[in-house]
Amino acid sequence: MDDRVLEIDGISKRYGQTVAVQDLTFEIHAGELFGFVGRNGAGKTTTMRIALGVLAPDAGVVRWLGAPLTFEARRRIGYMPEERGLYPKMHVAEQLAYLGELHGMADVEARQAALGWLDRFGLADRRDAELQALSLGNQQRVQLAAALVFGPDVLVLDEPFAGLDPVAVDVMADVLRERADAGAPVIFSSHELELVERLCDRVGIIDHGRMVACGTVGELRAGGLERRWLDVPAAPDPWEPGIPGVRLVQAAGARRLFELDPGVDDQALLLAALATGPVREFERVEPSLGEIFRALLEEAAA
């Protein structure tokens, strides 16, 4: 087992009276894509800034390779801040090479890496353009290249997909997967829940500075809502199966969607359906990450 783990251990941060993050603990393993999800202002950016070391927590510690994050270790983290920022008047390749050198690369190596990433993002012909001459989408690609140019050990990306066209989203997703497969822990925040669900190995859901759920999407589903689609053409309308803990959510002709409380046996529902006549369809519906997210937030609010 690869023991290269980025550990966020009990961090808290408040700004005056506002609690940004409260006793947050989670970890990201080598080779893992970790999706960080939460409403605006939930504490994602604060957490990522602390994980990166640009912001000091009021309490708690961030560890990498088992030791508190040092300045040298921080220099090996690729970071894409939520507030995008590069020098507008600096040439694209020159800028990437400069950042590569700041992260400890030799000059020739940095130049080559810069050109390599520009090529990868389809910007090879814009390498001597000023950054401000590029479209916003292309500037964002350069921003990602800036996080990748020095071959980081860890990637921390705040909203990397915001504002990208579908092609760029695919390129970005491929790159993140590739970096994770190469052994780097990758954490990114996003509001695109479908994308997070498709891409991430694990997901953390944060609300009001606290982690309300953390795990694989499958684990987040476990213990949550269970739903079944039933196609029962011979059943009366309305039809109540009469089983405690089973509610009708939606009806579309003969197709009906039921919600089951945790622990309720779905076979009882199937038997009740068969009692009405033929059953053409019996489908288990897994809630999407979006549905889990909304349910968790409602639960947290209650």
Added chain:
Amino acid sequence: MNAQSSGSHRSRHLPTVVLVARREVRMRLRSRIFVGGTIVMTVLVVVGIVAASLLAGKTNPVRVGFSGGSQALERTFIASAAALGAKVTVSDIADVTAGKGQVTAGTLDVLVTGSETAPTAVAKAAIPSNVESALSLAAEAARLSDAGLSPTAVRSAMALVPVQLLQPPSAKDTQNLFASLALGILLWIALGQYGNMVAQGVVEEKATRIMEILLATIQPSRLLAGKVIGIGLVGLLQLTIVGVAALVAVHVTNVAAIPALGAVSILGDIVWFVIGFLFYATAYSAVASLVSRQEEVQSAVAPISILQIAGYLLVYAALPNPTGPLATVCSLLPPFAPILMAVRMAATDVPSWQVALAGALTVASIVGLTWLAGRIYSNAALHLGARARFMEAFRG
């Protein structure tokens, strides 16, 4: 060992301060503001010097024309003029009337007519007194040899009285003082300009939000030091270009004697400029990091600008009595030392312990300021939007 990367001769790892400074230099040398600004400054300085030489004009040699018998005086006149420190050119005038016409027209300054022993000088309004004396000496020598004295006897008779000064003026003569003072004040103004440039650069990094990426990989004090050094080098380059152009213009137009500006006092001014720049640039960058928009820079740096203006005004207060208590104390204080000590050194002999103390205090405060500015910088860096308060930024 990776043979491929270590085998390359051109592959280098540079310290981060050098990387930051190099970027500043490259970006600024490339900018139109730098190129245009340097050209404009150079043109202004050269035009100013040429205009001064045209207005002053008096350092041009006095043109003296000799006609008829007086032409025999030319050789002794040139020698006497040289001894008296008068710059002259001599020409033969064939026709007296035409010569007077030249004097009236201003193409000739003095016309000498008459015989060798009884010459008459014609001028438009006045003759410089040393030219008049040289002419009289030449005529007297002619009269003496006419009276039968040998050339050797004439020379000894005409020898100037040697003068012995009991209190010779120091090397820091007035011309030197004013030149050094002018240079010091010009550098002080330049220092404000470059300090503001540093402030703008700091805010640019905040406004464009690149600060967050930079701080993830570089210590704030190093980022700051690199920026200050880079802009300082650009400033020195610009000043050198303008300075060389000015020296060439002075040399060509002959408006002032260049040796009046001693190499030592120029060097002194430059060393104090560098120290002053480091002090103020660091202070400017610290206060500039409290704001996030270019429009707010001016009000943020106001306290520092006021210190600088105070230093400028103190020069005039201290100059009449450069060894008095006001001048002495203020020239030891870091915010004022770079200009006051430079001016005092030009005006008087400052005890070396005072120079050393002023230098040590200023350098120590630069080190302290760099640390303080780095701290404010990193704490205020992520504080976007509203202006950060100084104490908040200090505590973090």
